[in-house]
Amino acid sequence: MEWKFVRLLSIGQIRPGMKLGKRIYNEEGLTLLAEGAELTVSIIRRLERLGIDILYIRDEVTDDIVLPEMVADExxxxxVKQIRTVYRSMMNDKMGRMSYPHLGYSFRKMTESILDDLGSREDVLIMLGDIHTTDHYLYTHSFNVCLYTLTLGMAAGHSREDLFTLGMGSILHDIGKTRISPKVLLKPGRLTDEEFAEMKRHTExxxxxxxxxxFVPLLAAHCAFQHHERLDGSGYPRGIRDGEIHDFAxxxxxxxxxxxxxxxxxYRRGMLPHEAVDILYSGSCTQYDQRKLEVFRDKVAxxxxxxxxxxxxxQTGVVTSVPPKTPNRPIVRVIEDEEGASVQPYEVDLSRHLSIMVSRIAEN
Structure with a gap:
């Protein structure tokens, strides 16, 4: 497992001379800026233009904080490279074919590799995704959804065969977007009603x-078909309800x-994990399955x-680690007192001190 010494800062807190604590990727899975790179004024401005608003930075105060990776960087x-290659080939296919001889085999091997990597690690939590640019988001999104879904499937006790099908369904869930007009798919802003109607066709x-x-299980195809359906019938494409939606979807x-x-x-910054989980929970029993949300909550840092x-x-502090059994109560290194004065750092384990909670995200 790879470990990196980092602190997470917003782009407004970054100053020239700081060093990057974790590499930044473009949306094609290629390295945009390597770990350890010294940040200059021009690089910081470029990152802002690319829509990057948080960075992992090497920091003397927190130089022993370690960041676990969900899977190996390789x-x-x-x-992501393979997803990019296949999806680009399909997007550039002027004939609009609906069959690709090697598609199933390629994604089968990929899914097995991700599953093996996750299975070799103990107590995997869903961590904040890799930092990457905002263009061509489809490739990394497909990978992330597969990674997160398999983590939940493993926590729920699914068999290896079911996990494989779940992995195939999740990594291919958006493949229909390769048949959506690039003007709609890659539009740098919110969609009009007409454009959204076209986008919704990606499920069918x-x-x-x-x-x-x-090599693609039929159930994986149904995951692509049903992943935008909602329990109360408000989803698409068919508006089906709870009992009609497959568990994998x-x-x-x-x-x-x-x-x-x-x-x-x-058109917007990404939320932090606790913000997104709050929104998901607001849709419990109407949009999303409550029991599955509970598994999800217990696996998200x-x-x-x-x-x-x-x-x-x-007091103000920095999250140093997240206990797998209590991912909502991290270990925090206190670095400032109630008045904002620096203190000799010490750690507080919120899983042991139940009267202390995270009240908000601090801004320097």
């Missing part, structure tokens, strides 16, 4: 692409929404490692 890089188009594909409905909320887009927080005691 697994992530190869998966995805099902049509996958249902007869060799209900998992993907949660992880798809979560990754969309926590990812930067051109609400306050990412490196985040600066204000405690209910008035």
């Amino acid at each position: 697994t992530r890089r190869e998966a 188009l995805g099902f049509a692409l996958l249902k007869d594909e060799p 209900k998992w993907i409905a949660i992880t798809d929404s979560y990754d969309a909320m926590t990812t930067n887009r051109v 609400l306050y990412p490692v490196g985040l600066t927080v204000r405690l209910s005691t008035g």
Whole structure:
């Protein structure tokens, strides 16, 4: 497992001379800025233009804080690269074919690789996604949704065979978007009603692409078809209700929404995990399955490692680690007292001090 020494800061807190604590990717899975790179005025301005508003930074105060990775960097890089290659090929196909001989096999191997990597790690939590630019978000979104969904499926005790099907359904859930007009798919802003109506067709188009594909389980095709359905019938494309939606699609409905909320887009910043979880829970029993939300909540690191927080005691600290059994109550290193004065750092384990809570995210 890889570990990095970092602190998470907003782009407004970044100063020239600081060093990057975790690499930044573009949306094609390629390194945009390497870990350890020294940030200059021009680089900071470029990152702002690219829509990046938070960064992991090496920090002397927190130089022993470690950031666990959900999967190996090589697994992530190869998966996003393969998603990009296949999806681009489909987007550039002027014939509009609905069958691709190697599609199922390619994604089958990819899913197995992600599953093996996750299975080799103990007590995996859903961490804040990698920092990347806002363009061509489809590739990393597909990877993230697969990663998060498999984490939940493993926590729920699904069999290896079911996990494979769930992984295939989640990594291919948005493949129908390769059949959506690029002007709509890549529009740098909110969609009009007409454009949104076209975008919604990706569920049906995805099902049509996958249902007869060799190496793709039919249930995975139904995940692409149903992941925007909601329990109260308010979803699409068919407006079906709770009992008609497959369990796997209900998992993907949660992880798809979560990754969309926590990812930067051109027209809005990504939310922090605790903000997104609050919104998801507001849709419990109407939009999303309550029991699945409970599994999800227990597997999400609400306050990412490196985040600066204000405690209910008035003190300010940095999240140093997240206990797998209590992901909503991190270990916090206190660095400032109630008046904002620096103190000799010490750690408070919120899972042991139940009267102390994170009251808000701190801004320097």
